[in-house]
Amino acid sequence: MRTQSSLHTKLMELLVAYCQNPSTALRNRIVKMNAGLVRKIAHRVSRQCSEPYEDLEQIGYLGLIRAIERFNPTQGCAFSSFAVPYIRGEMLHYLRDRSMTVKIPRRWQELQKAGQRVRIDLVEELGRQPKDNEIADRLNISAVEWQEVKLSTCNRSPLSLDATVNRQEDTALTLGDMLPDAQAQTLQLWEEDREQIQQALNQLEEKTRLAIECVYFKNLSRKEVANQVGVSPMTITRRIQRGLDQLSATLERCPISAEASVH
Known part of the structure; x- marks a missing residue:
């Protein structure tokens, strides 16, 4: 059994060796030494989603490998500090890709495109921005349906990290502020x-x-x-x-x- 200091020293030796002469065997040894870190992060993320822990663990190893390939031992940074964002980021990318996307009916997609063309025509005719009911009349649909078409498009648009999610007297909390450090x-x-x-x-x-x-x-x-x-x-x-x-x-x-x- 090795002490914490000797284990850290051995890990750094392997990372330096891998940086100088990368090989699959060296990389696998480093992965094995950091398996506990991957499992810990997978446990944490699995409690926040419905994806199986085993799937997250396997994805986490991809992030660990990316961290090993990008780590520079001469920068004086602890490897675990460097690897955590890669491991967790790989899991979050996986969850993002696996998440259910908003499915917009084909009819609404066609109405959205037609509505853009109608808006341009009405601006030229009226000399101002048209109202929703004017666009709906030109499309031969109800104003309610046109509102639903617009709303579905807005819901698919990505939010800015500067978007405010909570405002107090002197400060505003943005989505970026909520991202974990x-x-x-x-x-x-x-x-x-x-x-x-x-x-x-x-x-x-x-x-x-x-x-x-x-x-x-x-x-x-x-x-x-x-x-x-x-x-x-x-x-x-x-x-x-x-x-x-x-x-x-x-x-x-x-x-x-x-x-x-x-x-």
Whole structure:
């Protein structure tokens, strides 16, 4: 089992090697090390939509691969911070493409095109913008149906990120303001990972937990820990190995990202 620091170092070594000499084998190793990050994001997104978790997970791996191919180790950015937007973005693109689009009846599509031509003709005839009932009369349809045709077209038009969705006294909330911040999402994922690790640690027997915390979190040697508690270094080693095995089994049921793992 590897410490968090050694795992991060190994990941960076692989990323540097891949950047210098890309290969499928290297890429697959990096993907495997970051599988927990993909699963975590897939779980989060699956709770917000009706798509199966398994489908989102597979799509997430495509985003992870894109992140690996675009990551530059010399920029000093943590890979997970870089990869989260790619993974989540790939899932959101998938959901967007899978979402049900508004189906406009062919008759309304034809009326919309005809209405555009009629509007131009009426502007020339009247010298002003025509009213809806004037366009409807020229199309031989009711004003209500023409309103429905116009509304269906508006509903298919994409919204601007500057569109206001809520206005208060001094501030206006836009769609862009509601988009999640990638860095904040990464920090939230890390915080959730730390909470999961702590919860898993709390399930261990006290002596085992203390041995792991002293060695991995306080950077004490096994000999130093053994002297403090009055046992042999071999006993500390056995406690740590037993504890890490239990942690691994616990965290497998609730995967975490590679860079936050204790092994």
